Amino acid sequence: EAQVTQNPRYLITVTGKKLTVTCSQNMNHEYMSWYRQDPGLGLRQIYYSMNVEVTDKGDVPEGYKVSRKEKRNFPLILESPSPNQTSLYFCASSKRTARVVDTQYFGPGTRLTVL
Amino acid sequence: GENVEQHPSTLSVQEGDSAVIKCTYSDSASNYFPWYKQELGKRPQLIIDIRSNVGEKKDQRIAVTLNKTAKHFSLHITETQPEDSAVYFCAASNDYKLSFGAGTTVTVRA
Numbered sequence: 001e002a003q004v005t006q007n008p009r010y011l012i013t014v015t016g017k018k019l020t021v022t023c024s025q026n027m028n029h030e031y032m033s034w035y036r037q038d039p040g041l042g043l044r045q046i047y048y049s050m051n052v053e054v055t056d057k058g059d060v061p062e063g064y065k066v067s068r069k070e071k072r073n074f075p076l077i078l079e080s081p082s083p084n085q086t087s088l089y090f091c092a093s094s095k096r097t098a099r100v101v102d103t104q105y106f107g108p109g110t111r112l113t114v115l
Numbered sequence: 116g117e118n119v120e121q122h123p124s125t126l127s128v129q130e131g132d133s134a135v136i137k138c139t140y141s142d143s144a145s146n147y148f149p150w151y152k153q154e155l156g157k158r159p160q161l162i163i164d165i166r167s168n169v170g171e172k173k174d175q176r177i178a179v180t181l182n183k184t185a186k187h188f189s190l191h192i193t194e195t196q197p198e199d200s201a202v203y204f205c206a207a208s209n210d211y212k213l214s215f216g217a218g219t220t221v222t223v224r225a
Contacts (some may be wrong), residue, residue, distance in 0.1 A: 031211065042121070042204055043159065043215040057213060059116055079169045090158060097202055100166065101208040106158040 002027045004107035006091050012113045013081060021076045021110050023091030030096035031102070032074035033058070034066065036087040043090065049074055051097055081114045088112075117142040119207050121216025129224050134192040136207035136219045141186065148181060148188050148207040153218075154201045162203075163190070195223045 004025045013019055025032065033048035035058075045058030049068040063085055065077040074093075078085060086113050092104040118141040128134045140148075147177035165172045165179045165188065172179050176195075181188040192199055200223045205216040 030128075033213065035215075040217055043206075045213055045215075046214075048211055056211070059214060069124040089126050096211075100212055101149075103149070103161045103164070104151075104159075104213070106160070108158055 002105070004091055004093055004105050006089075006107040006110050008110060009108060010111045012115065014080070014115050016080050017081055018106050019078050019081060019112075021078075021089060021091075021112070023074045023076065023107060025074075025093040026072065026091060027105065028071065029093035029105070030071070031101065032068065032091065032093045033088045034064070034074070034076045035092065036060065036085075037090060037109075045100050046076070046089075059062075081112050086112060086114045117207055117209055117212065117214040119130060119205060119214050121205050123141055123219060124217065124222050125220045125222070127222045127224060128195050130195060130197060132195055134190075134195055134199070134221055134223075136190045136203055136205065138188060138189070138216050139185075139187040140205075140207040142207070142209050143183075143186065144166075145207040145209045148179070149159060149206050149208070149213075150190050151204045151206065152201045152217075165219045180182060184198065192221075195221075197223050197225060202222075 034046040035043040047066040049055045091107040094102040146167040151159035152162045152223040178191045202218045
């Protein structure tokens, strides 16, 4: 079954404790991206990757890191989480077409609470 | 960067009526405009998209129009049904960045 998976699905942590949210896709997609969803703000892109070892900032990259060492995985790293990073996080993947983002397939989401 | 504004933020319609959601974007280089539907507690899913070389696209009860000159695009849902109740997001893409609107909560009244 074609899918995007994220782990963990729920996480409660404390300020400053490093954490990683994993994302994996089995569709051989070149493009992967992370979004955060907050009430009244919609979805905001954090980072995206067009292929292995190629990443770039989205609209809200501050406080986040990513890496793309393998095509299927795109982890999101919060080195020193703060309460304003409490949010619902979605990973997504898609094929990469010429200069256009294709249909995004979203993971199930990770609900993060930073105390 | 790209700025996408979406209106209205909430929309209540009688079952069988039409629903229209409008979005504007700021970057004239944006060339891809998808619409996503998110049901309560679920992940967003693409319902329709349009590219900048097309003015209108239709898929059964859903249609999207694009006015590049005015930099706005709209989603039209006809003959609304209870299962159309959800949050709808418009988005605009330039190269590989994707910027979303704030969302419209659509409620279809029986």
